[in-house]
Amino acid sequence: MNFRRLIISVTLAWLTVFVFLPHLLLVGTSVMTPNPDHLVVWPVTLDSFEKVFTPLYFSVFWHSLELAAIATVICLMLAYPFAWILSTFNSRTQALLLFLLILPFWTNSLIRTYAIKILLGKKGLVNATMINLGIIDEPIQLLYTEFAVIFGLVYLLLPFMVLPLYSSFDKMDKSLLEAGRDLGAGTVQRFRHIILPLTMPGIVSGSLIVFLPAMGMFYIADLLGGAKNLLLGNVVKNLFLVARDWPMGAAFSVIMMLMMALMLLLYVQANRLVSRKGGLHDSNL
Amino acid sequence: MAKTLMQFRQVSLKFDTQEILTGFDLDIKDGEFFTLLGPSGCGKTTVLRLIAGFEQPDEGQILLDGHNIAEQLAEHRPINTVFQSYALFPHLSVFDNVAFGLKMSRTPSTEIKPRVMEALEMVRLAEFADRKPAQLSGGQKQRVAIARAVVNRPRLLLLDESLSALDYKLRQQMQIELKHLQRQLGITFVYVTHDQEEALSMSDRILVMNHGQAQQVGAPRDIYESPANEFVARFIGEINIFDARIEQVVSIDEQQGRYLAYFDQGNMTREIVSETRFEAGDKVKVMLRPEDLRIEFLEDAPEKPGFIGEVQERNYKGKTLDSQIKLKDGQLILASEFFNENEPDFDYKLNQKVWIDWVHGWEHVIKADLL
Numbered sequence: 001m002n003f004r005r006l007i008i009s010v011t012l013a014w015l016t017v018f019v020f021l022p023h024l025l026l027v028g029t030s031v032m033t034p035n036p037d038h039l040v041v042w043p044v045t046l047d048s049f050e051k052v053f054t055p056l057y058f059s060v061f062w063h064s065l066e067l068a069a070i071a072t073v074i075c076l077m078l079a080y081p082f083a084w085i086l087s088t089f090n091s092r093t094q095a096l097l098l099f100l101l102i103l104p105f106w107t108n109s110l111i112r113t114y115a116i117k118i119l120l121g122k123k124g125l126v127n128a129t130m131i132n133l134g135i136i137d138e139p140i141q142l143l144y145t146e147f148a149v150i151f152g153l154v155y156l157l158l159p160f161m162v163l164p165l166y167s168s169f170d171k172m173d174k175s176l177l178e179a180g181r182d183l184g185a186g187t188v189q190r191f192r193h194i195i196l197p198l199t200m201p202g203i204v205s206g207s208l209i210v211f212l213p214a215m216g217m218f219y220i221a222d223l224l225g226g227a228k229n230l231l232l233g234n235v236v237k238n239l240f241l242v243a244r245d246w247p248m249g250a251a252f253s254v255i256m257m258l259m260m261a262l263m264l265l266l267y268v269q270a271n272r273l274v275s276r277k278g279g280l281h282d283s284n285l
Numbered sequence: 286m287a288k289t290l291m292q293f294r295q296v297s298l299k300f301d302t303q304e305i306l307t308g309f310d311l312d313i314k315d316g317e318f319f320t321l322l323g324p325s326g327c328g329k330t331t332v333l334r335l336i337a338g339f340e341q342p343d344e345g346q347i348l349l350d351g352h353n354i355a356e357q358l359a360e361h362r363p364i365n366t367v368f369q370s371y372a373l374f375p376h377l378s379v380f381d382n383v384a385f386g387l388k389m390s391r392t393p394s395t396e397i398k399p400r401v402m403e404a405l406e407m408v409r410l411a412e413f414a415d416r417k418p419a420q421l422s423g424g425q426k427q428r429v430a431i432a433r434a435v436v437n438r439p440r441l442l443l444l445d446e447s448l449s450a451l452d453y454k455l456r457q458q459m460q461i462e463l464k465h466l467q468r469q470l471g472i473t474f475v476y477v478t479h480d481q482e483e484a485l486s487m488s489d490r491i492l493v494m495n496h497g498q499a500q501q502v503g504a505p506r507d508i509y510e511s512p513a514n515e516f517v518a519r520f521i522g523e524i525n526i527f528d529a530r531i532e533q534v535v536s537i538d539e540q541q542g543r544y545l546a547y548f549d550q551g552n553m554t555r556e557i558v559s560e561t562r563f564e565a566g567d568k569v570k571v572m573l574r575p576e577d578l579r580i581e582f583l584e585d586a587p588e589k590p591g592f593i594g595e596v597q598e599r600n601y602k603g604k605t606l607d608s609q610i611k612l613k614d615g616q617l618i619l620a621s622e623f624f625n626e627n628e629p630d631f632d633y634k635l636n637q638k639v640w641i642d643w644v645h646g647w648e649h650v651i652k653a654d655l656l
Contacts, residue, residue: 178339179372181359183386183437193385197376 023257030250039246048251057235064232067146068214071153072161075210076203078154079161083202084195086162087169098166101159109156113223116152117143120224144226152220157213161206168202204267212260232256290315290473291336291441296345296355298331305331306497309345313441313475314490318467320476322484323494324520329477332494333443336475338362349440360389365434366443369450371426373418379405379429380414386437404436405429407466424455431463435470442467444476448483460487481521485509493517511560511649515570518649523575523619527592528653529557531567546571546650550614553590559650568653575607575621577647583638592641594618596634610639 030048032040051057086097104112119125120142127139142148172195180190218233225231232252239249293311297304305328313319321329334340335347338359347355354362365386373382383401392400405411408428418426427447434442444463448456464487467474478484484491485505493500493508493516501513512518515526527548535543535556546557546569557571583593594610597617610618618641 173370173372173375175368175370175372176374178359179366179368179374180385181339182337182364182366182368183433184360184389185385186360189389194374 026250026253029246030254032247034245034247048247051248052251060230060235064215067149068211071150071214072207072211074154075158075161079165083162083165083169086166117223120148146229148224149221149229152224153214157210160209164206165202168199172198287314287316292348294346296342298342316471316473317489318474320484320488320491322491327494328497329494333445333477337366337443363440365437365439367430367434367447369445371430375418379416383433383436400436404432408432423451441473446477518572525573525618527571529569529571531563531565551592557648557650558646569650570653572649573643575619577643578620579642580620581640583640596637
């Protein structure tokens with residue numbers, strides 16, 4: 001009993017000092033006035049939030065959302081069939097494939113991003129192969145494009161999509177598909193009325209786990225994206241370290257947190273709605 | 286005689302190299318309660334899955350109303366299944382689970398609601414229509430699974446060990462309900478079980494299977510009283526089997542033959558009766574159910590020819606008193622006598638010496654080489 005209490009207090013203290021207080025400081029910073037000498041000074045103001053919604057920043061904001069969304073959709077499309085097939089293998093093969101999926105994490109993601117840079121460069125493996133195969137004559141610009149950023153994001157974040165989807169598929173009772181067939185549901189109907197609703201929690205949590213970090217992975221955009229393809233993370237990093245406008249950087253971070261909270265709230269609401277309506281009621285067909 | 290609804294003709298199926306069924310034949314009549322009975326791994330579930338369409342035979346024909354449906358997909362067959370694990374859709378309400386099949390067949394929505402409610406009322410779950418499967422007890426899930434299948438008015442309803450997950454009392458109750466439902470609906474039921482008691486009490490006809498082979502088909506009474514071979518005899522309840530040799534044919538008429546048979550055990554000759562024709566010299570197995578046996582005390586009386594043994598164990602079973610008796614040569618015999626309330630002292634002491642006889646004419650005799 002005392003041991004339990006100890007563990008809980010240590011965890012709570014840890015969370016308070018390293019999670020709750022920093023976030024409080026962040027929110028506090030976001031409503032201060034920027035100052036080049038002292039970083040932040042009084043008075044309290046909402047100027048920084050106003051500046052975030054100016055057209056310049058808004059377009060960066062929007063583009064970043066777009067890149068993250070595309071990366072998320074691609075991750076989903078790659079991971080969904082993969083997780084599905086994975087769940088049909090025997091448990092030993094499953095363990096092996098999951099291990100292979102996790103294996104790259106043993107290498108630092110920054111190093112792996114440099115590797116992508118080498119692969120996609122003008123003299124990189126991709127261009128060299130395509131020239132050798134006669135598909136193209138001249139090396140094409142792969143690096144410092146939207147494509148490179150999305151490629152990098154998908155590469156780094158794919159496992160985070162696979163794992164929740166895999167767990168959804170793994171939990172799904174395969175006899176439900178036979179029950180569906182037995183009751184006259186063809187392939188498409190089985191997918192729509194059984195597989196999709198039952199893996200929806202995996203789809204949503206996978207998408208959230210991919211989408212939110214995707215907006216923040218500044219080093220991907222730094223290394224692969226060039227000047228035009230910024231992610232929100234780049235904006236925040238530049239505001240803090242280059243422009244040294246701490247309140248505005250904090251304001252950006254706060255807005256990202258609010259977005260995340262909003263999305264989680266939507267997810268919970270949607271879940272509640274789906275479970276109340278049963279997903280396949282008369283009105284839905 | 287009702288017409289044949291479902292027929293297997295020389296159906297064979299292999300999984301990898303393992304032969305599950307070889308040249309398997311089957312006839313199920315329209316409107317009957319047909320049970321596939323056998324130990325686990327005997328192929329009974331495979332037969333069910335072939336009927337449902339979850340497996341395709343390697344060879345042979347599966348006929349429904351005379352048409353070969355072996356190639357037809359499960360989703361197109363007018364056959365529904367009550368799964369062993371129920372397989373209710375966890376994300377759908379009870380109502381939507383039951384409505385699933387009707388929606389898939391594009392039944393007009395004005396028709397869906399009354400039919401679903403009718404099916405739910407039939408299994409007494411109408412007030413649970415809005416619940417989720419997770420909020421139901423095992424017996425309720427079972428009944429939803431039945432409603433979900435019968436609402437489609439299938440030609441055949443398949444039940445895969447559907448009661449095995451329920452506790453004893455609920456199982457007894459569901460057995461009666463299922464039987465009642467089957468009479469009420471007039472739908473052909475094909476029931477798979479390894480529980481012989483369940484099979485005997487519910488079925489019109491039983492097919493006993495072992496190692497992918499049909500051992501015997503018949504009414505419960507035929508199977509219990511006249512097992513075709515030792516496997517069936519031993520699988521359907523307790524049985525005592527004695528070796529004997531036909532010494533003399535006493536008389537044979539159209540119905541049965543009377544023979545004199547010599548039993549090694551007990552060194553005796555007895556008259557036996559059988560519907561099967563034997564000749565002098567045939568080796569036979571004489572089968573006797575525990576309730577066919579009669580036991581006499583052998584206090585100090587001189588030994589007479591017959592089975593003599595010692596009481597090893599006795600179990601008071603409420604209605605009956607079951608005794609395990611060890612014969613001189615070590616064979617164990619199970620005898621079951623109705624408990625006589627007028628003789629409350631009636632009991633055997635352990636190691637009591639007894640003489641065993643049976644009600645003559647109740648023996649079932651098969652040829653020894655049929656085993």
